Amino acid sequence: xxxxxxxxxxxxxxxxxxxxxxVARDCPDFLDHEQRKLHSRDSVNLCEVAAGKPMLVVNTxxxxxxxxxxxxxxxxxxxxxxxxxxxxxxxxxxxxxxADSEEEAAKVCFVNFGVSFTMIAPSAVTGxxxxxxxxxxxxxSQPPRWNFTKYVIDGDGKVTARFxxxxxxxxxxxxQALESVL
Numbered sequence: 001x002x003x004x005x006x007x008x009x010x011x012x013x014x015x016x017x018x019x020x021x022x023v024a025r026d027c028p029d030f031l032d033h034e035q036r037k038l039h040s041r042d043s044v045n046l047c048e049v050a051a052g053k054p055m056l057v058v059n060t061x062x063x064x065x066x067x068x069x070x071x072x073x074x075x076x077x078x079x080x081x082x083x084x085x086x087x088x089x090x091x092x093x094x095x096x097x098x099a100d101s102e103e104e105a106a107k108v109c110f111v112n113f114g115v116s117f118t119m120i121a122p123s124a125v126t127g128x129x130x131x132x133x134x135x136x137x138x139x140x141s142q143p144p145r146w147n148f149t150k151y152v153i154d155g156d157g158k159v160t161a162r163f164x165x166x167x168x169x170x171x172x173x174x175x176q177a178l179e180s181v182l
Contacts, residue, residue: 027051028157030136038091038119039106046133049118050086052155054181057137059125060089061097061147062108069148070113072169076178077117083182084155087117090134092125095147152177 027047034043046055058073070089077087091098091105099105102121109115123131126143134143137151140159150169152161161177168174 026156028136030132031157033132035123035131035133036121038089038109038121039102040121044118044120046086046088050088053084053086054155054178055086055088055151055153056178057133057151057153058087058089059092059094059134059144059147059149060109060119061092061095062099062105064095064097064147066146066148066165067108068113069169070109070115074113074115074117076169080178080182081117085178085182089115089117089119090125090131091119091122092147093122094124094126094144097147098122150174152181154181 028051031046031050034045036043056073056076058069060070061067073087073089076085081087089109091102091109099108105122106119109119120131123134125131125134126138130138130143136157137143137153137159141151141162146165148165150163150167151159152163152174154160160181161174163171163174163177
């Protein structure tokens, strides 16, 4: 549905002889889906907010030994948002460590850790039931083996690096991978 709307807008711009932004034409299909935000009725289409931008995509859980990494992820978001980086967290219970309710998960993210980057409502990130974003990430790379696996994605939608849970957001290797796509 969203792709059709974008195509109609592009057609109108072309008919008027106006330039079509590359972002409108070149958003990877796997980002062109409505994703409900964590503990919200609002949704986000990553094509609309992140097309052409590098991303750091992380599968998260609110009851995990790595949950403290939200703090470091928020620091990365604050450090690089003005350079175009989109940090997107995908809450997931694939490893049985998500909170019992979205309200509790939201409290962990937004209250306990002050997360201001985009957080997506719980969905699968592994297997056949994985959400469309993780289906493509898993095709290009390796599926997450645990919570807080981090994927660096360039502005064209290609996974350029994958970091397991143990690699913290402030790790020099992750910082270098992010710098390489900015």
